[in-house]
Amino acid sequence: MPEAAKVAAAADSATMSGPLVPVMGGPDGAAEAGRRWEVAGAVVRAATVVSSLLALALMVSAEQRGELSLLGFELPLYSKWSFSDSLEYLVGISAAVAAHSLLQLLLAIRKLVKKAPVIPSRRHAWVIFAGDQAFAYAMMSAGSAAAGVTNLNRTGIRHAALPDFCKTLHRFCDHMAISITFAFISCLLLAISAILDVLWLSSY
Numbered sequence: 001m002p003e004a005a006k007v008a009a010a011a012d013s014a015t016m017s018g019p020l021v022p023v024m025g026g027p028d029g030a031a032e033a034g035r036r037w038e039v040a041g042a043v044v045r046a047a048t049v050v051s052s053l054l055a056l057a058l059m060v061s062a063e064q065r066g067e068l069s070l071l072g073f074e075l076p077l078y079s080k081w082s083f084s085d086s087l088e089y090l091v092g093i094s095a096a097v098a099a100h101s102l103l104q105l106l107l108a109i110r111k112l113v114k115k116a117p118v119i120p121s122r123r124h125a126w127v128i129f130a131g132d133q134a135f136a137y138a139m140m141s142a143g144s145a146a147a148g149v150t151n152l153n154r155t156g157i158r159h160a161a162l163p164d165f166c167k168t169l170h171r172f173c174d175h176m177a178i179s180i181t182f183a184f185i186s187c188l189l190l191a192i193s194a195i196l197d198v199l200w201l202s203s204y
Contacts, residue, residue, distance in 0.1 A: 035112075037196065037199070037200070038108065038111075038112060038117075038118040038119075039112065040196065041108065041118065041193065041196045042105060042108040042109060042112065042118070044189055044192050044193050044196065045101050045104050045105040045108060045193065046105055047189050048097065048101040048186055048189040048190060048193065049098055049101045049102050049105060051182045051183075051185045051186040051189060052094045052095075052097040052098040052101060052139075052182070052183075052186040053094075053098050054179075054182045055090070055094045055179045055180070055182035055183040055186060056091060056094040056095055056098060056179075058175050058176075058178050058179035058182065059081050059087060059090055059091050059094070059146075059175065059176065059179040060081060060091060061175055062079075062080070062081045062087070062172050062175035062176050062179065063079065063080045063081065063172065064078075064079055064169045064171050064172035065078045079169050079172045080172075081176070084146075084149050086142075086145040086146050086148065086149045087146055087149060087176070089142050089145055089146070090142040090143065090145070090146040090179070090180070090183060092142075093135075093138050093139055093141075093142040093183075094139070094142070094179075094183060094186070096135065096138070097135050097138075097139055097186055097190070100131060100135055101190075104128065119197075119200055122201060125197055125200050125201050126201070128193075128197055129194055129197035129198065129201070132190050132191075132193045132194040132197060133190075133194050135190050136187050136190035136191050136194060139183055139184075139186050139187040139190065140184070140187045142183060143180050143183035143184045143187065146176065146179070146180050146183070147180050149176070150173060150176045150177055150180060
């Protein structure tokens with residue numbers, strides 16, 4: 001009887017694809033569940049590519065001329081994203097995230113078409129996890145830095161004559177705000193990718 005109980009317990013454990021993803025039905029069910037996780041990861045990668053490219057395109061197109069009335073004087077204004085180091089940083093990080101996510105997406109699609117494992121080994125999973133983490137933190141820092149510039153443009157400086165530039169350069173500020181929003185969305189999507197990497201490492 002004890003031997004039979006051990007055999008039954010071993011059979012039950014064989015139907016588990018990993019500690020986080022129980023799959024009934026043996027190896028075929030485990031393979032099907034793993035394939036669904038890989039497709040979900042590819043979808044998240046595609047969304048990251050789109051959001052980071054939108055953040056990049058909107059920021060690069062942030063440019064406007066106008067006139068500002070200050071102490072009775074009309075001052076010409078011209079704003080462009082390249083005038084700020086913080087905005088240039090966001091553009092650079094957005095481009096890097098888009099390139100990283102596009103590369104991972106193309107590799108995933110290629111392996112999915114060939115019905116090969118998207119993540120072939122734990123070492124490969126650790127490398128992808130580290131990259132997703134690094135780019136997520138970089139995107140968060142770039143978005144935060146750019147948000148500080150946008151907030152200053154909208155509120156001006158207290159107890160000083162510096163006004164709200166966004167009343168005059170509203171199109172420029174709107175482009176910045178939407179770009180920063182997509183930057184934070186990219187950060188969230190990269191975090192989701194990192195979570196999927198952790199699930200893979202925990203399951204296999």
